[in-house]
Amino acid sequence: MPDTPPKAAPEITEASISAAVDAALEAVAAASTTAELKQVRIEHAGEASVIATANAAIKSLPPADRAGAGKLVGQAKGRVHQAIAARQAALAAAEEEAALASETVDVTLPTDRRPRGARHPLTVLADRIADVFIAMGWEIAEGPEVEAEWFNFDALNFDADHPARQMQDTFYVAGAEGQDSSGQVLRTHTSPVQARALIERGVPLYIACPGTVYRTDELDATHTPVFTQVEGLAIDKGLTMAHLVGTLDTLAERLFGGQPITRLRPSYFPFTEPSAEMDFRCFSCEARLGLDHDPAPDCRVCGGTGWIEMGGCGMVNPAVLRACGVDPEEYQGFAFGLGIERILMLRNGVADMHDMVEGDVRFSQHYGTEI
Structure with missing residues (x-):
């Protein structure tokens, strides 16, 4: 150059x-x-x-x-x-x-130097669910989280060799030295509260039982070993599956709004007979408009099926009533169980279970105040 x-x-x-x-x-x-x-x-x-x-x-x-x-x-x-x-x-x-x-700051304005906390959304949702049942005239029942095997399994018609009783599903409380088991477990559902209430309060009985339960699941996006359930039990004369459907329809309406479209699918649970899984029409895609509308194939809420599983339910097995001292010839009833974490994920679009258990107050503050 x-x-x-x-x-x-x-x-x-x-x-x-x-x-x-x-x-x-x-x-x-x-x-x-x-x-x-x-x-x-x-x-x-x-x-x-x-x-x-x-x-x-x-x-x-x-x-x-x-x-x-x-x-x-x-x-x-x-x-x-x-x-x-x-x-x-x-x-x-x-x-x-x-x-x-x-950047002027008015130093005369009142301020809160302590950062505010917030109620966990699971607690808020559990209280909202309890309010729904109280408005229907039901009672709220509670019970111990360390439960006797008899209440957790035997009273609910679980056979001795039922898979749910095995170590892969249940946390067993260690016994004293030289004993294989203490006869106690961390409750795997809140159904033992129902058995206790039947024995202590008698019938007729209408109770909802929210609480923490434990299972040996791995923590991932959709599962956690410690989670919350709400179970309902109604025992009276002349109760049928129609009363069960009406109760769950009312709960779905209060939680998700609108007029829910529900269905029952046959299933099996040891403590109910007949048993069913209740689904309701997806509230996120076109399926919410009715059975004559096709769901969105890519809907993340219902997976393109148009239906969302609500929980297990059914008429209380006569064997459970007899175990709790109730004459099944005179009284009938229904029971159901719902996972509160699942309801929160569906209702508020929570994508990962980790957000619920990590204890970050910003997750709770995001929900604000719910009336």
């Missing part, structure tokens, strides 16, 4: 220097921010500016002309730098004043 020819030194005359000073002063006056003034300094006082290159060219002048040129250029540099300094001070003061005005 050919060498770039050196830049010619500017002519040092009073007219050229005066024009450079005037241009610099005009640019300084036009700068409205310190950032713009910085660019002006580079262009009119930097190494490539007219005044700087003229100053560098003084040494190439004849000795007799250097003194006059030096005086002319020096005075020009002084005027430009003085104008830049004055403008810098004015702009900096104005920007500081504007920043203080925009």
Whole structure:
């Protein structure tokens, strides 16, 4: 590549220097921010500016002309730098004043120096579900979380070799030294509360039993070893599956709004006969509009089926009634169980179970206050 020819030194005359000073002063006056003034300094006082290159060219002048040129250029540099300094001070003061005005804090306003907590949405939802049943005239029942095997299994018609009694499903409480088992477990459902209530309160009985239960599941996006359930039990004369459907329809309506479309699918549970799984029409896609509307194939809520599983239910098995001292020839009833975490995931669009159990208060604050 050919060498770039050196830049010619500017002519040092009073007219050229005066024009450079005037241009610099005009640019300084036009700068409205310190950032713009910085660019002006580079262009009119930097190494490539007219005044700087003229100053560098003084040494190439004849000795007799250097003194006059030096005086002319020096005075020009002084005027430009003085104008830049004055403008810098004015702009900096104005920007500081504007920043203080925009960031003003009224120290007389009341404040809460302690960060506010929030009720966990699972607790809020459990209370809302309890309110629904109380409004229907039911009672809320509670029981121990460390439960006797008889209440957790035997009273509910679980055979001795039922898979749910095995170690892969149940947390067993260790017995004393030399004993294989203490005869106690961490309850795997809240159904033992129903058995206790039947024995202690008698019939007729209408109870809902919210509470924490334990199973040996791995923690992932949709499962956790510690979760919450709400189970319902109604025992009276003349109760049928129609009463069960009406109860669950009312609960679905209060939780999800609208007029839910439900269905029953045959299933099996040891403590109910007949047993069923209740589904309701997806509330997220077109399926919510009715049975004559097709669900969205890519709906994440119902998986494209148009139905969402609500929980297990059925008429109470006569064997359970007899175990609790109730005559099945005189009294009948129904029972159901729902996972509160699942309801929260469906109702509020929670995608990952980890969010519910990690204890981050920001997750709870996101829900605000629910009335």
